[in-house]
Structure formats: structure tokens, C-alpha cells
Amino acid sequence: MSTAGDEGDRMTLLRFVERFALVLREAGMAPMPARVLAYALADDSDRYTAGDLARGLDVSPAAISGAVRQLVQVGLLVREREPGTRSDLYVLDDRDLWSRFMSAELATLQRFEDAVAGGVELLGQDRPGGRRLAETRDFMAFLRAAMADAVQRWPAERDRLAAERGAGVGA
Amino acid sequence: MSTAGDEGDRMTLLRFVERFALVLREAGMAPMPARVLAYALADDSDRYTAGDLARGLDVSPAAISGAVRQLVQVGLLVREREPGTRSDLYVLDDRDLWSRFMSAELATLQRFEDAVAGGVELLGQDRPGGRRLAETRDFMAFLRAAMADAVQRWPAERDRLAAERGAGVGA
DNA sequence: CACAAACTTCACGACTTCGTGAAGCGTATT
DNA sequence: AATACGCTTCACGAAGTCGTGAAGTTTGTG
Structure with missing residues (x-):
């Protein structure tokens, strides 16, 4: 039964992601970066692999690749690398x-x-x-x-x- | 000879219009409204008919029609009507x-x-x-x-x- | 009252942009 | 050293958008 609650949470999360991403897009941000930012902001984790984001948003890894590059470039996301793993970690440094x-x-x-x-x-x-x-x-x-x-x-x-x-x- | 100077002015004006419109577009404004706003701002007149804008920017009247409607709607342009003429006048109320x-x-x-x-x-x-x-x-x-x-x-x-x-x- | 001019609306063609799928590359595991 | 995994890049198909051209409407003129 807990799965049902989690899925409900996930749906409300994704709904919010879409809504907030829409506002970000109207402010000039590209669609996919907007979604990734909204997701990283609202989801409870504070570090994501590209795969996490792809699965969480249900989009292709290719779309994530371009989106995180743009977000890293403007400084909204920081790329980190844990030794002994083959995935980059993207963290939303929310302090500043x-x-x-x-x-x-x-x-x-x-x-x-x-x-x-x-x-x-x-x-x-x-x-x-x-x-x-x-x-x-x-x-x-x-x-x-x-x-x-x-x-x-x-x-x-x-x-x-x-x-x-x-x-x-x-x- | 004055014509040559005027044409030079017109070219520099249009170059500036394109440049400034580009920045406005990056800030989220649609292309044609951006051009019209830049033109109305930089050209020396302070009231324009739709035809003035079409000729000045060398675009079709149809494009102007949509652009000025949008600009009027957000309050950047004011539509006025001089009695005894069949053209609306668009003025850039630059004070505020x-x-x-x-x-x-x-x-x-x-x-x-x-x-x-x-x-x-x-x-x-x-x-x-x-x-x-x-x-x-x-x-x-x-x-x-x-x-x-x-x-x-x-x-x-x-x-x-x-x-x-x-x-x-x-x- | 008929005509002419200006603007507006509509539909089409061209262009740009977006996200997916497939192939390539680098990196850790065994 | 070979393999498998994950990310990245590239090219394609689809969708949305932009501006033009033509027809329609309104408004002033002769």
C-alpha cells in the first residue's frame, strides 16, 4: 500500500514540475533545463546522477545530457565526481x-x-x-x-x- | 547629397534595431514586437501609423498588425486616433x-x-x-x-x- | 452613393527548435 | 585485458512559430 502513496507523491511532484517549468520557460529558459531544475529543486534528494533525472522525469538520457550541461554552464547545477563510480553527480547547491x-x-x-x-x-x-x-x-x-x-x-x-x-x- | 546621409542614418538605425531586438528576444519577447519597440524607441518620431512602421522596418503590414496589438496589450505602446484620419497612431509614451x-x-x-x-x-x-x-x-x-x-x-x-x-x- | 485607402484576418510555406533513437566513447569492474 | 555500464554526440522526425500574400472589412473622400 505504501507504493500507492509513493506513486501519488510522484505524480503530484511531476505535476508541480510541469507547472513550475512552464513559468521558467516563459521567463526564457529552455524546456528541458527548466524541467530538470524544477525536479532537482522539488525532489527530496540533493544529488542526482543523469540516470536518476532521466528515470525521474521519464525522458531519454540524451535529453538530460544537454539539459544538465546548460544548467552547469549557468551555474545552477554543480557537477561532482565520486571516486570509484562512473556516473557524474549533479547537485543543486541550494545555499546560494x-x-x-x-x-x-x-x-x-x-x-x-x-x-x-x-x-x-x-x-x-x-x-x-x-x-x-x-x-x-x-x-x-x-x-x-x-x-x-x-x-x-x-x-x-x-x-x-x-x-x-x-x-x-x-x- | 543629404539623401546619402539619410540612408546611412537609416541603415545604422536598422542595424541597431536588429541588435537591440535580439536582446529583447533573448529576454522572452517575440521577434516582431521586439523590432517594433526598438524602432519606435530609437527613431526620432514619437508617433507612428502602422504603415510608418511597416515601411520603416520593411516588413508586411500584417506583421505590424500582430506586433502592435501585443505591445498595446502589455502597455508598451498606446493606440491613439486622430479625428479625420483613417489610421490609428501608435505612440511610445516614454515618460513612464x-x-x-x-x-x-x-x-x-x-x-x-x-x-x-x-x-x-x-x-x-x-x-x-x-x-x-x-x-x-x-x-x-x-x-x-x-x-x-x-x-x-x-x-x-x-x-x-x-x-x-x-x-x-x-x- | 461609389470609390479608394488602410488596416486586419486568414491560410499557407519556410524555418527553427525539441526530444528521441542509435551509435560511439570513456571508465570501472572482473 | 576484456567486458559491461553509463553518458554523450549525432542525425532524424515532429511540432510549434514566424512572416508573407491575398481576401475581407472598415473608414474617409469625391
């Missing part, structure tokens, strides 16, 4: 996961800023188009600074939240 | 353009948060996966608050920048 995720986002924002700054150079600030571009560039810079600041403040804020809740539960 | 753009982004972030919160409900916080999800949710909330705050501060910051530069040029 989202700070790292946001760092990638900040790089994107930087590219925005560069592209717009290039446009300002090309068009000059003495024309309406150039002025709009310049203001856009300033906004990007402002926003990027604000986000970088928030990312930096996050660890302390997280610890504060944890302490607060720990105290609340204890009381 | 980026605040509005960020509001849409904040909505996306809210969907993130909702999806993750749903996962926390499904999985419970007494399991490693659920705990990771809960921390993710908290991070999303924290980041969203920081971004909302930044968006709110932007108008004042922009005016401050403008005043500063105006003074700098004068000195």
Missing part, C-alpha cells in the same frame, strides 16, 4: 542558488544596457531617438544596481527570516 | 515606459512566486524538497519587493540625473 541565478539575470541586464549604450553612441543624444535611448540606458543601470544590491542583501535577510520563524515555532 | 515595462516583469515574478507557493502546499515543508521550495518562495518575495521599490524610486532618480547633467553641461 538564487543569488547565482540572479547573477546570470544581471548579466542579461548588462547586455541590455550595452546594446542600448551602443545605440546612444550611434545615434547621438541630440535627437529625440537618442535621448529616449539614453534615458533607457540610465534606467537599466539604475535597475541593475538595485537588483545587485538586493541580491547582496539576501543572505542576511534569509537568515533573519529563518531565525524569526524558528523563534515563532519555538514560542 | 520602463516603469510600465517593469510592472509586467513584476507580474511574471508574481507568477513564479505563486507557482512555487503552490508547490510548497503540495509537498509540505517537512521534506527537503519542500524546504528548498519554501526558501525559493521567500527569495522571490524579497526580490519582488526590492524591484517594486526600485521602480517606485525611478522617477525621482531620473529627475535627479537630469538636473545633475543639466548643471554639469552648464558649468
Whole structure:
């Protein structure tokens, strides 16, 4: 009977994976990396072989291969190697996961800023188009600074939240 | 001779449009809306008919039709109607353009948060996966608050920048 | 009232992208 | 040293998406 419960858990897990992956895709992530990230985040284990992920998500090992490479490249997954085994282990280093995720986002924002700054150079600030571009560039810079600041403040804020809740539960 | 210069300007403009549109696409925007937005932002006029955009970008009116509808829907473009003409006018209300753009982004972030919160409900916080999800949710909330705050501060910051530069040029 | 212009909608063709299946390669076991 | 296992790469088939061309609709003009 315990199997039935486990299978139910697995189904709810996979449903959530699909739902969360959809949001990630809308934010620009490719489908398979989105699924792998969602799965690694929500499943209870904290280290997975490629085979684990393939079986857990019920997709081909080939799909996993590409997905984890992309995730490793952007720093959302870390590849580890246990001596005496032939499988790589992928671990979701959740301690600074989202700070790292946001760092990638900040790089994107930087590219925005560069592209717009290039446009300002090309068009000059003495024309309406150039002025709009310049203001856009300033906004990007402002926003990027604000986000970088928030990312930096996050660890302390997280610890504060944890302490607060720990105290609340204890009381 | 002025024609040659104008054509050169037009070419540099279109090159910039392509470059900036590419960045916008990487951020999740559809190709044609990205081009239209980049063009409307960088070109010197501040109101365009659909025909202006089609000719300016050298694409079919049909492509413009879908693109402007999407841009109007997310609030990046405003549709206006001059009495006594048969064309709608699309204006890029640049005063609060980026605040509005960020509001849409904040909505996306809210969907993130909702999806993750749903996962926390499904999985419970007494399991490693659920705990990771809960921390993710908290991070999303924290980041969203920081971004909302930044968006709110932007108008004042922009005016401050403008005043500063105006003074700098004068000195 | 008829005509003309502009935009919109629709359906098609081209392109890109995604995930699978099969073959190849590296690595530990025996 | 040979074998078996797991991952990776490659090429293919399928699905979704994008922009064009043509027809239809609405709106202003003569």
C-alpha cells in the first residue's frame, strides 16, 4: 500500500514540475533545463546522477545530457565526481542558488544596457531617438544596481527570516 | 547629397534595431514586437501609423498588425486616433515606459512566486524538497519587493540625473 | 452613393527548435 | 585485458512559430 502513496507523491511532484517549468520557460529558459531544475529543486534528494533525472522525469538520457550541461554552464547545477563510480553527480547547491541565478539575470541586464549604450553612441543624444535611448540606458543601470544590491542583501535577510520563524515555532 | 546621409542614418538605425531586438528576444519577447519597440524607441518620431512602421522596418503590414496589438496589450505602446484620419497612431509614451515595462516583469515574478507557493502546499515543508521550495518562495518575495521599490524610486532618480547633467553641461 | 485607402484576418510555406533513437566513447569492474 | 555500464554526440522526425500574400472589412473622400 505504501507504493500507492509513493506513486501519488510522484505524480503530484511531476505535476508541480510541469507547472513550475512552464513559468521558467516563459521567463526564457529552455524546456528541458527548466524541467530538470524544477525536479532537482522539488525532489527530496540533493544529488542526482543523469540516470536518476532521466528515470525521474521519464525522458531519454540524451535529453538530460544537454539539459544538465546548460544548467552547469549557468551555474545552477554543480557537477561532482565520486571516486570509484562512473556516473557524474549533479547537485543543486541550494545555499546560494538564487543569488547565482540572479547573477546570470544581471548579466542579461548588462547586455541590455550595452546594446542600448551602443545605440546612444550611434545615434547621438541630440535627437529625440537618442535621448529616449539614453534615458533607457540610465534606467537599466539604475535597475541593475538595485537588483545587485538586493541580491547582496539576501543572505542576511534569509537568515533573519529563518531565525524569526524558528523563534515563532519555538514560542 | 543629404539623401546619402539619410540612408546611412537609416541603415545604422536598422542595424541597431536588429541588435537591440535580439536582446529583447533573448529576454522572452517575440521577434516582431521586439523590432517594433526598438524602432519606435530609437527613431526620432514619437508617433507612428502602422504603415510608418511597416515601411520603416520593411516588413508586411500584417506583421505590424500582430506586433502592435501585443505591445498595446502589455502597455508598451498606446493606440491613439486622430479625428479625420483613417489610421490609428501608435505612440511610445516614454515618460513612464520602463516603469510600465517593469510592472509586467513584476507580474511574471508574481507568477513564479505563486507557482512555487503552490508547490510548497503540495509537498509540505517537512521534506527537503519542500524546504528548498519554501526558501525559493521567500527569495522571490524579497526580490519582488526590492524591484517594486526600485521602480517606485525611478522617477525621482531620473529627475535627479537630469538636473545633475543639466548643471554639469552648464558649468 | 461609389470609390479608394488602410488596416486586419486568414491560410499557407519556410524555418527553427525539441526530444528521441542509435551509435560511439570513456571508465570501472572482473 | 576484456567486458559491461553509463553518458554523450549525432542525425532524424515532429511540432510549434514566424512572416508573407491575398481576401475581407472598415473608414474617409469625391
